[in-house]
Amino acid sequence: MKITTLAGGVGAARFLEGLVQAVRQEDITVISNIGDDEEFFGLHVSPDIDIVIYTLAGAVDAAQGWGLTGETYHALDALKRFGYETWFNLGDMDMATHAHRTQMLRAGATISDATRSIAEAFGLRLTLLPVSDDRIRTIVRTPDGELPFQEYFVKRRTADDVLSVRFDGIEAAKPAPGVLEAIASADIVAVAPSNPIVSIGPVIGVAGVREALRSTPATVVGVSPIIGGKTVKGPADRMMASLGMTPSAAGVAEAYADFLDVLVIDDEDRALAGAVEAAGVRCIVAPTLMTGPAEKLALAETVLGAVQ
Amino acid sequence: MKITTLAGGVGAARFLEGLVQAVRQEDITVISNIGDDEEFFGLHVSPDIDIVIYTLAGAVDAAQGWGLTGETYHALDALKRFGYETWFNLGDMDMATHAHRTQMLRAGATISDATRSIAEAFGLRLTLLPVSDDRIRTIVRTPDGELPFQEYFVKRRTADDVLSVRFDGIEAAKPAPGVLEAIASADIVAVAPSNPIVSIGPVIGVAGVREALRSTPATVVGVSPIIGGKTVKGPADRMMASLGMTPSAAGVAEAYADFLDVLVIDDEDRALAGAVEAAGVRCIVAPTLMTGPAEKLALAETVLGAVQ
Numbered sequence: 001m002k003i004t005t006l007a008g009g010v011g012a013a014r015f016l017e018g019l020v021q022a023v024r025q026e027d028i029t030v031i032s033n034i035g036d037d038e039e040f041f042g043l044h045v046s047p048d049i050d051i052v053i054y055t056l057a058g059a060v061d062a063a064q065g066w067g068l069t070g071e072t073y074h075a076l077d078a079l080k081r082f083g084y085e086t087w088f089n090l091g092d093m094d095m096a097t098h099a100h101r102t103q104m105l106r107a108g109a110t111i112s113d114a115t116r117s118i119a120e121a122f123g124l125r126l127t128l129l130p131v132s133d134d135r136i137r138t139i140v141r142t143p144d145g146e147l148p149f150q151e152y153f154v155k156r157r158t159a160d161d162v163l164s165v166r167f168d169g170i171e172a173a174k175p176a177p178g179v180l181e182a183i184a185s186a187d188i189v190a191v192a193p194s195n196p197i198v199s200i201g202p203v204i205g206v207a208g209v210r211e212a213l214r215s216t217p218a219t220v221v222g223v224s225p226i227i228g229g230k231t232v233k234g235p236a237d238r239m240m241a242s243l244g245m246t247p248s249a250a251g252v253a254e255a256y257a258d259f260l261d262v263l264v265i266d267d268e269d270r271a272l273a274g275a276v277e278a279a280g281v282r283c284i285v286a287p288t289l290m291t292g293p294a295e296k297l298a299l300a301e302t303v304l305g306a307v308q
Numbered sequence: 309m310k311i312t313t314l315a316g317g318v319g320a321a322r323f324l325e326g327l328v329q330a331v332r333q334e335d336i337t338v339i340s341n342i343g344d345d346e347e348f349f350g351l352h353v354s355p356d357i358d359i360v361i362y363t364l365a366g367a368v369d370a371a372q373g374w375g376l377t378g379e380t381y382h383a384l385d386a387l388k389r390f391g392y393e394t395w396f397n398l399g400d401m402d403m404a405t406h407a408h409r410t411q412m413l414r415a416g417a418t419i420s421d422a423t424r425s426i427a428e429a430f431g432l433r434l435t436l437l438p439v440s441d442d443r444i445r446t447i448v449r450t451p452d453g454e455l456p457f458q459e460y461f462v463k464r465r466t467a468d469d470v471l472s473v474r475f476d477g478i479e480a481a482k483p484a485p486g487v488l489e490a491i492a493s494a495d496i497v498a499v500a501p502s503n504p505i506v507s508i509g510p511v512i513g514v515a516g517v518r519e520a521l522r523s524t525p526a527t528v529v530g531v532s533p534i535i536g537g538k539t540v541k542g543p544a545d546r547m548m549a550s551l552g553m554t555p556s557a558a559g560v561a562e563a564y565a566d567f568l569d570v571l572v573i574d575d576e577d578r579a580l581a582g583a584v585e586a587a588g589v590r591c592i593v594a595p596t597l598m599t600g601p602a603e604k605l606a607l608a609e610t611v612l613g614a615v616q
Binding site for chain 2: 041042043071072074075076077078079081082083084091092093094095096097099100102103106117118121122
């Protein structure tokens with residue numbers, strides 16, 4: 001069984017931790033958001049790609065959910081001397097990843113090439129693809145003006161109201177090699193419990209991706225990142241509300257309704273099953289909180305079991 | 309009194325430690341070798357410039373004579389994962405310097421601009437100039453073929469016989485802004501006790517520099533890096549011998565004879581004073597071993613006292 005996962009951020013990384021317990025990595029393709037990529041100190045950082053790699057390599061700092069375990073920040077501290085803002089916590093070991101990626105990109109490699117190189121170096125056996133090799137940049141409009149995503153997300157800790165979101169460059173972005181094929185040829189396409197707007201949004205916004213999701217013979221199964229009207233982590237609930245969406249599992253079903261076959265919602269949201277089905281999406285009610293390895297595996301099995 | 313120093317490497321940094329005790333930093337201009345600049349992991353490293361900055365900032369690792377005190381190597385260790393050779397010891401804090409320099413260069417700044425920015429960030433008040441803003445690359449020919457300087461110097465620990473040395477790009481290199489002026493307008497030009505071939509060679513090889521040294525009204529004073537036929541540090545003695553030069557203070561006088569007014573040689577080489585004078589260079593015999601702050605200051609005062 002071939003599984004393709006649309007991914008962005010911590011929720012996706014945790015979902016994939018369960019999936020790799022359930023199936024062979026060789027049968028998994030991950031299509032990652034790159035809209036929150038940013039350049040810091042001349043280094044190209046791909047947070048959503050790296051969080052998947054570090055997590056599946058068992059190298060992630062489990063307490064904070066990102067970065068490398070045992071990380072130090074000596075280079076970052078030293079950069080302060082040169083007047084740089086250092087609110088983006090780049091660790092010393094992490095910086096090696098970004099230096100490698102940056103050097104490959106400067107030498108003419110694509111983000112796909114760099115991603116493959118890093119994933120292989122960390123021992124991953126699944127296929128990890130950026131949604132595009134072209135630059136996509138998520139920009140969040142707030143009452144204070146437009147902010148690059150990381151400035152909104154990390155520097156300002158998602159404190160601002162989000163008035164609108166745009167993905168700079170997405171109109172011209174082509175899907176990376178393998179992206180449309182991985183959707184078309186999968187048995188299941190899983191939409192990870194990630195922020196529908198800023199994590200999954202830049203993935204399904206690339207030309208051809210949404211159409212591929214609609215037309216694939218695969219069962220397209222989402223997991224709601226909203227439980228009881230709240231996100232486990234991150235600003236998806238507030239962002240959905242401020243952008244006029246319903247911040248609930250039902251709102252997620254509506255956002256994905258044109259391509260989603262099944263949505264897995266949490267037991268706590270059992271009452272929303274009808275609203276999900278009303279959006280034309282089959283609803284599975286199951287535990288979705290990924291508190292430990294067993295819960296992650298169970299959620300993966302729920303998703304895999306959604307194929308009829 | 310304005311002092312301009314031609315510099316390259318550890319010997320120059322130690323000489324400058326004495327000079328800054330004797331005169332105001334504002335009266336000193338340092339013209340640095342850049343022939344051993346190298347790119348590692350996409351970062352532009354300028355070893356001879358950084359050693360001056362780190363040393364005068366009191367930040368250098370005194371035991372090894374290069375790098376930063378209290379340095380860690382976590383990023384370098386992490387780079388091994390990606391298959392990089394890591395024989396060039398780039399520390400985490402040091403990497404911040406190189407990231408900053410690289411980012412400035414990529415944004416269109418010159419090596420002069422980057423050098424000034426880094427020197428200021430470390431609190432230096434002297435003027436530190438790269439000899440050129442153009443790329444010069446020291447290449448050492450050995451029985452095993454040509455090697456970039458750092459590969460000869462660091463990776464292979466100067467073990468190879470040196471058959472010839474060339475400075476790739478030097479024919480086209482223009483002196484950086486201020487270089488010729490600093491030589492022409494100085495009261496003293498000091499040639500630091502650095503390797504005459506690979507440290508001072510790429511400085512005086514840039515178009516116009518040697519002519520400026522010949523024509524300046526300043527007293528041009530060298531300090532022999534060779535004591536008793538040996539260098540304190542580095543391969544200058546063996547390199548001079550294999551290239552057909554006399555590996556002694558007299559050989560240094562001969563190499564610089566066309567522009568040098570005075571050479572300071574060590575007490576131990578008193579017997580060579582005649583040979584130095586025979587090369588047309590006035591000889592001062594004095595202690596030159598820079599074992600501590602007092603000895604460094606004494607050597608600086610010897611050089612400053614050479615003006616007649």
